[in-house]
Amino acid sequence: MPNALGLERTDYKGSQSTLCPGCGHDSISNQIISVAYDLGLPMHRVIKLSGIGCSSKTPAYFMGRSHAFNAVHGRMPSIATGATTANRDLMTIAVSGDGDTGSIGLGQYKHLIRRNVPMVYIIENNGVYGLTKGQFSATSDEGQKLKYYGVNELPSLDLCLEAIIGGATFVARSFSGDSKQVQTLLKAALSHSGTAIIDIISPCVTFNNAPDANKSYPYGKEHEQPLHEYEFIPVGYVHPREEITADYSEGDTIQVEMHDGSFIRLKKLDNGHDPRNRRQAIDVLERAQQEQLFLTGLLYYEEPRPILNETLRLVDTPLAMLPDEKLRPSQDALESLMKSFM
Amino acid sequence: MVLELQPQAQSPQREQVINDFALMVATKNGSGSQTSNEVLIRSLFRMGIPVSGKNLFPSNIKGLPTWYTIRASRDGYVARSEVTEIAVTFNELTAAEDIQNLPPGGVCIIPADWKWGQSRTDIVYYEVPVKETVAAANVPQEFRDRIANMVYVGVCAHLFGISIDIVRQALLDTFNGKEKPAMMNFGVAERAALWAQENLTKRDPFLFEPMDKTAGKILITGNEAAALGSIFGGLTVAAWYPITPSTSVIDGVLDYKHLRTDPETGKETVAVVQAEDELAAIGMLIGAGWAGARAMTSTSGPGISLMAEFTGLAYFAEIPCVVWDIARMGPSTGLPTRTSQGDLLFLYVLSHGDTRQVVLLPSSVAECFEFGWRALDLADQLQTPVFVMSDLDLGMNIWLSEPFQYPDQPIQHGKTLDKISLEEFFAEHNEWARYRDYDGDGIPYRTVPGTDHPRAGYFTRGTGHTESATYSERREDWVRNMDRLRRKYDTARTLVPQPVINFDPSKKIGIVSYGSNDPAIIEARDRLAAAGIQTNYLRIRALPLNQEVYDFVTGHEKVYVIENNFDGQMAQILNMEISQSLTHMVSLSLGDTLPMTAQWIVDNIVSQENK
Ligand SMILES: Cc1ncc(C[n+]2csc(CCOP(=O)(O)OP(=O)(O)O)c2C)c(N)n1
Ligand code: SF4
Ligand SMILES: [Mg+2]
Numbered sequence: 001m002p003n004a005l006g007l008e009r010t011d012y013k014g015s016q017s018t019l020c021p022g023c024g025h026d027s028i029s030n031q032i033i034s035v036a037y038d039l040g041l042p043m044h045r046v047i048k049l050s051g052i053g054c055s056s057k058t059p060a061y062f063m064g065r066s067h068a069f070n071a072v073h074g075r076m077p078s079i080a081t082g083a084t085t086a087n088r089d090l091m092t093i094a095v096s097g098d099g100d101t102g103s104i105g106l107g108q109y110k111h112l113i114r115r116n117v118p119m120v121y122i123i124e125n126n127g128v129y130g131l132t133k134g135q136f137s138a139t140s141d142e143g144q145k146l147k148y149y150g151v152n153e154l155p156s157l158d159l160c161l162e163a164i165i166g167g168a169t170f171v172a173r174s175f176s177g178d179s180k181q182v183q184t185l186l187k188a189a190l191s192h193s194g195t196a197i198i199d200i201i202s203p204c205v206t207f208n209n210a211p212d213a214n215k216s217y218p219y220g221k222e223h224e225q226p227l228h229e230y231e232f233i234p235v236g237y238v239h240p241r242e243e244i245t246a247d248y249s250e251g252d253t254i255q256v257e258m259h260d261g262s263f264i265r266l267k268k269l270d271n272g273h274d275p276r277n278r279r280q281a282i283d284v285l286e287r288a289q290q291e292q293l294f295l296t297g298l299l300y301y302e303e304p305r306p307i308l309n310e311t312l313r314l315v316d317t318p319l320a321m322l323p324d325e326k327l328r329p330s331q332d333a334l335e336s337l338m339k340s341f342m
Numbered sequence: 343m344v345l346e347l348q349p350q351a352q353s354p355q356r357e358q359v360i361n362d363f364a365l366m367v368a369t370k371n372g373s374g375s376q377t378s379n380e381v382l383i384r385s386l387f388r389m390g391i392p393v394s395g396k397n398l399f400p401s402n403i404k405g406l407p408t409w410y411t412i413r414a415s416r417d418g419y420v421a422r423s424e425v426t427e428i429a430v431t432f433n434e435l436t437a438a439e440d441i442q443n444l445p446p447g448g449v450c451i452i453p454a455d456w457k458w459g460q461s462r463t464d465i466v467y468y469e470v471p472v473k474e475t476v477a478a479a480n481v482p483q484e485f486r487d488r489i490a491n492m493v494y495v496g497v498c499a500h501l502f503g504i505s506i507d508i509v510r511q512a513l514l515d516t517f518n519g520k521e522k523p524a525m526m527n528f529g530v531a532e533r534a535a536l537w538a539q540e541n542l543t544k545r546d547p548f549l550f551e552p553m554d555k556t557a558g559k560i561l562i563t564g565n566e567a568a569a570l571g572s573i574f575g576g577l578t579v580a581a582w583y584p585i586t587p588s589t590s591v592i593d594g595v596l597d598y599k600h601l602r603t604d605p606e607t608g609k610e611t612v613a614v615v616q617a618e619d620e621l622a623a624i625g626m627l628i629g630a631g632w633a634g635a636r637a638m639t640s641t642s643g644p645g646i647s648l649m650a651e652f653t654g655l656a657y658f659a660e661i662p663c664v665v666w667d668i669a670r671m672g673p674s675t676g677l678p679t680r681t682s683q684g685d686l687l688f689l690y691v692l693s694h695g696d697t698r699q700v701v702l703l704p705s706s707v708a709e710c711f712e713f714g715w716r717a718l719d720l721a722d723q724l725q726t727p728v729f730v731m732s733d734l735d736l737g738m739n740i741w742l743s744e745p746f747q748y749p750d751q752p753i754q755h756g757k758t759l760d761k762i763s764l765e766e767f768f769a770e771h772n773e774w775a776r777y778r779d780y781d782g783d784g785i786p787y788r789t790v791p792g793t794d795h796p797r798a799g800y801f802t803r804g805t806g807h808t809e810s811a812t813y814s815e816r817r818e819d820w821v822r823n824m825d826r827l828r829r830k831y832d833t834a835r836t837l838v839p840q841p842v843i844n845f846d847p848s849k850k851i852g853i854v855s856y857g858s859n860d861p862a863i864i865e866a867r868d869r870l871a872a873a874g875i876q877t878n879y880l881r882i883r884a885l886p887l888n889q890e891v892y893d894f895v896t897g898h899e900k901v902y903v904i905e906n907n908f909d910g911q912m913a914q915i916l917n918m919e920i921s922q923s924l925t926h927m928v929s930l931s932l933g934d935t936l937p938m939t940a941q942w943i944v945d946n947i948v949s950q951e952n953k
Contacts, residue, residue: 047633078623
C-alpha cells in the first residue's frame, strides 16, 4: 500500500545488509524503514549519518535514496553539527554504536547534546565492539567475562544517564526485538525539535555469550548474567540465527533469552514514571544500573530549548542555499571598510 | 652615466638619520604597552612613513618580557631588521641586556625612577620620570599602571619629531574614535612630551620626517585580512578551537560578520561555532562542506595534528573545506608565540595512506585577503580540503598594504548539481555516478543533501568505493579511484595561485621562497644587487607545484631556497619532486623562532658566493 507520498515500503529500503544474520542492528534498520514509510518521510530531506562499527554500517541498509555519510569512528556528532548548521531543513537520522559513542566519541556525544543539534541519535548498544571482534566497550557490564580480555572490572557507562546529565531533552531506551516500542519511540524522536537520544539494546549474535565450557555464571541467576560473553569466531564464520524479539506490556519486567541461553532483563516504564522529572529519571536509571536491569521507554523529556541554529541566530534560508548576493558583500562595502583601515 | 651627489642636510654634531631606523620597546606582557606601540605605529603611518611593527611576546598573559620593534624605512622595507638603534627599556628584568644589545651610537630611554646610572658611554641615555608624569596627569588610580607606557610615547614623540597632534589622532585611530579612553591616554602622552621639551636636550641623530608614502594605504594584520577575505568569499560555517596565533582569524570573522547580516531580519549568514577541540572543528567543516556550506577553520600546528584523520576522510570522500594554519614554532606546544614555517611538509601530505593536499602560501596581508576568498572557491572547485599556511609573523603583526582588491571573479561553486542541472546531466549522460571522471580533469560531479530529486542521494564514505559510491574492496576500483585523484591533483596545479616570478635571463642565480619571507627577500635582493650579486626570484604561492617552478629551479646555475623552518622543508619537496640533479640547489633555512631578516639572507648568500 502506498504511503502519503505514494511510496511503497520497499522504496524505503537500502542495499542488502552484510551484517551477521540475526544481528540486532538489522532489526533496528527494519524499524527505521517501517517508521519512515509510515510517516511518509521525504527521503531527499533526510540525511543518514554514522561513525564506524557494525552499527554504523547500517545507514546503507535503509532509505537508499537519502544522502548518507559514514564518517570516522566516534566523530559523527561533529559531522551532524556541521551538516545541520549548513542546512537547517534537513532531517537527520544518525546511527552509532556503544563503542563509537561511549568511548572514542564520548566527548563529541556530550557536546552535540549540549548544543542541542536537531537530530535523532540512535545508539545500537550491544555492549561490545562488534566490528573489531569482541572487545569490551564502555557499556559492558561490570563483572562481564571475556575469553581473551578477562573480566571487566570497570563500572559500565550508561549513555542515557550521560545524555540527561549533558542536557538532552529527549532520552529513551529500548530493545531491538521490541519492534512496537522501537517504532513508537522513533516516531516521537523524529517529531522532537532538538537532539533525541535513543539507546537501543541490540544483541550481537556473534560475539555474544558463548555456550562453551568456560561459562562462569551459574545458570538460574539470570539477572546477574551480563549481556554478553564472547567467543572466538574464525574470520568469515557466522552462526546463522534468528532475530531475538520481545513483546511485553508497560510495567512488566521480562527476561529475554539470548542465543546462547543467557538472559537479559527488560523493564518497561509505566505510568508511574514521569519523564519530565529529571531527578526521577536519573534516579531510576541509577537504580536500574545497580540491579543490572534495562529500563525501556521514554526516560526523559523536556520542553525543547533552542536548537543550535537558533542559538546561532541563523537566517531562515539554509546557509547552503543562499544566493551569491547574500554570500559576498558589495564592492562599496569593501571600499568603505578599507577606508576604516587607513 | 654620472650621478651627481646631492648635498646632505647636516646636523651640527653628526649626520642625521631620517626615517631609516628601528625602535624597540621592552615592557612586561600585559602592561598595556600594546596600545602605546600601536599609537607609535599609527603616528608614523599618519606621517606618511613606511612602517612595520613586530611583536615579540611571551606565552604568558601578564608579567613576562615582551619586545615590540617598530621599523621606519623611507625605502619601504618592512621586514624585521637585525639591528634596532633605539631602545625604550621599560622592563627592569631585561633592561641590562636590552642596553647591551644597542649598537654604538644607539639611544636608550629609561625610567629615571629606577636611578640606574649610565653603564655605557657609547650610547645616548634619556632618563624620564615615569611615575611623576603619570601622577601629575590626574589619571584614576586603577588605570595608572597600564597608562604609564604613554610616557614613552610622549617622550619619543618629542625626541624623534612626531607632532603631538598626530599622536592625538593616532590615539583616536587606536581606540576606534572613542574619545574618553583616547583622551585619558593622550593626557599622559602630552604631559610627557612637554616634560621632554623642557628637560631634555636632543643628543642623537634619529628623526622622523613626514613623507607621502602611506597615502591611500591601510594598516592591518594578516589574520584580520584572512577573516575579511573569507567573509567576501562567501564563508557560511566557521568552526574552531582557540590557539595562538590563529585565534584572531576567527575574532576577525566575529568582528566583521555583520557585513553579511541580513539587513531585514538581523539574522546571520555566517555561523561561528566554538568546537570542543580541533577534531570536532574540522568534523563540523566536513559536515558543513558536504551539505553545501562554505566552511573554514583556523588553527595552528597542534590543531593540524588533531585534524589529520578527518583530513584523510575529506580528501578521499572529496569534500570541500578550508583550513588556515597560522604556523608557530615547534612540535607540540613548542614556542607558541614565535613564528615558523615548519608545518609545510606535514600539511603537504597530511593524513594517513596516500594523500596529497593543496596548500596556499600567502606572503602579504593582501594575499591573506585574496586567498581568503580564493581558498573557498578552490575547495568547492576541487572538492577537497584546501590549506592556507600563514604564520605568526604575517598573521599577528600589523602590516602596511594597498587596499584590498575586490574579488575579480564571481563565487565559484564547482561542479555541484542542483535539481535542474542534475536532470540535465541525466538527459545528457543517462546516468550520474558521484566519483566518475566525466571531463577528464579528475574532478567529479557532486550533489548536496536536500536536493529535491529522487536520484540525488549517494552514500559518502571513507571506505573503498566504486565510481557510483557503492562499497568496494576490489583493487581495480581502488586503483582507478586513486588514478583519478592524482589527475585531480594535477588539475589543481593549474588552478592554484601561480608563482610570482622575477626573471632576467642574464642572471645566473635564482632565489626560491614563499610566504612571509618575501619582505626580507625583496630587501636582500636590493642589497645583494648593490654588492654585485644579481638574482632572479620565484615566489611559490601554492602546493602542488607547477612546471614554472621546475623550469626556474633547473634553469639557473645556482638556486637558493630560502625558508623559515629548521629542516629546509620546501627544499625537500623540490628534491622529492624534481627528478633532475639538484646539486646546484642550496637550502638556506633559518628556523630560529624569529621572522626572516634581509641581513641573514645577504650574509648567507654572500658567504656561499665567496666560496
Ligand atoms: C580511529 C579509529 N580507531 C579504531 C578503529 C577501529 N574500530 C572500528 S569499529 C570499532 C568499534 C566499534 O564498536 P561499536 O561502536 O560498539 O560498534 P559495533 O560494531 O559493536 O556495532 C573500532 C575500535 C577505527 N575505525 N578508527
Ligand atoms: S559482529 Fe555482532 S554486531 Fe557485528 S554484525 Fe555480527 S552480530 Fe552484528
Ligand atoms: Mg557495539
